[in-house]
Amino acid sequence: MTFRRNYLLSFVAIVASIVVFVVPFAFIVLTAVKDQQQASLLDFSWPRHWQLVQNFVDVVQARDYMVIIAFINSTILTVVSVAIMVILGSMVAFVLQRRKSRWTGLVNFLVLSGLIIPPAVVPTIWVLQKLGLFSTMPGLILVEAAFGMSFCILLFRAFIATIPRELDEAAIIDGAGPMRLFFRVILPLLRSVIVTVVVVQSVTVFNDFTYPLYFLPGDQNATVQLTLYNFSSQFGTEYNLLFMNILLITIPPLIMFLFFNRRIVAGMTAGAIKG
């Protein structure tokens, strides 16, 4: 009895999941390989002509290889800002977890504020302009790092709490200073949580649309999300190219998902429950 009900339930769940979640993604793939005429019908059908390569080349060549430039930009943005977040965030989390001082309360408050408060965009632009960083890649990198820092600190702090203090003391007795202690002893132990933070934050930064829109205007240094958005207005009728672009942008998160599924899940739930 229970068995049969479970099979029935499983069947319903699988069918529902296909309709709700698989069909939209299949729709992206199918539309991306159709020719323009068939794609404009917007229906869910098998492509008459497979134009995978042709559409790919068209998208890549559009507007002077804009997509390639955007992918390079997005990669630089993601790698550098996540690297900054990881190193500086783990340093903060280390001291925050280990040492109670008069700063602890303030730092905790700022970390939580960073999670809750929506960034004030125009004043941020004003600050960036004063620094000469507005509409430059370094500016956007620092902005992403600043906005993502809180989440990293929370994850790192929770993990550092599980590392025994005796380890620190042993290192100190062996003559390690604060820098050596952190970078040679503690940081290597954080490997698993670093993987989590890197994966989760890379996906977040890579998929971010709002901050590049505000802080990195202009076509020449657009990120992939901006290019996709601009595509949608430019290629209003060429749905095959639009969906090819969506497909391309979905690939990096998909790779992350296939390789790091467990890490992502661990990071998102851990971070969420602590936050």
Place this chain on the structure above:
Amino acid sequence: MATTTVDRTARTRNDASVAARKRAKSPYSNWFYLPAAIIYGVLFAVPTLTSFYFSLTRWSVFDSKFIGLQNYVTFFQEPGLVSGLWHTLLYGVVTSGLKVVLGMLLAVLLTSQIVARGYLRSVVFFPVLVSTIGVGLMFTVLMNPERGLINQSLSIFGITGPGWLTDPHLALFSVALVDVWKGVGLATLIYIAGIVSIPQEYFEAARMDGASSWNTFRSIIIPLARPATVTVIILSLIGGLRSFDLIWSMTRGGPGFTSDVIASVIYKQYQAGFYGLSTAGNVILFVLVTAIVLPLSRFLNRKEVEL
């Protein structure tokens, strides 16, 4: 709860011994805060603090002039802007409520004995990782009133589907539904973590007492998964109230102002060059988010302790 208190006493004891031994110089240097503090302070704290001043100015590309509360008056007198406030609230509450209900149900389903559990978990979670703009553009196409896949499928069953994104009464809800589609995976994941951490003894005891699965769900899962519920509510409210990219990629606040939220108002005013008004919108959003999230999280967490 118990473990954290044990941790804390252990930590204070350790603190005391370390402090006694190395009173002069801590191995945990406060300088470690500095680099992060500079980036955070300059690019987050300073803009947030100065936004209160700038929201009181008429601010253009060239200069800013103090005009008192004029921006706020403008904001609350313009029907298009005030409605943005309501839409933000509505959007936050609808998405957060649906994510709680659906996330909970999906998590119960995905922790039960069911075939293809791994596949189902992956497929529910994957949209969380996909670009919001991509999802928005895809659903704009799927929700096309005449040719879109959704209305085409409905017409097979003889239902004339509505203009999801063109009907002024529906546009905001359609976007909210897509937000739930994309975000429910995270809620499910949090609930799964919450349900898995419930000790098995409770379920065994319930089975001994002959509890039906509905009773188990009502009297065990719902109360004991409460921390997960709190997390899902808070997280999705923060996300929902600040939401911008999905709305912008699907409707740009249209038709008319019927799906405008504060975040899109901020962007529109910024584009139009009304920096002061845009910043005022930002301050209003800041006040709205903190005024809802802080008391709510305090309230929900207090209940948790009483339990």
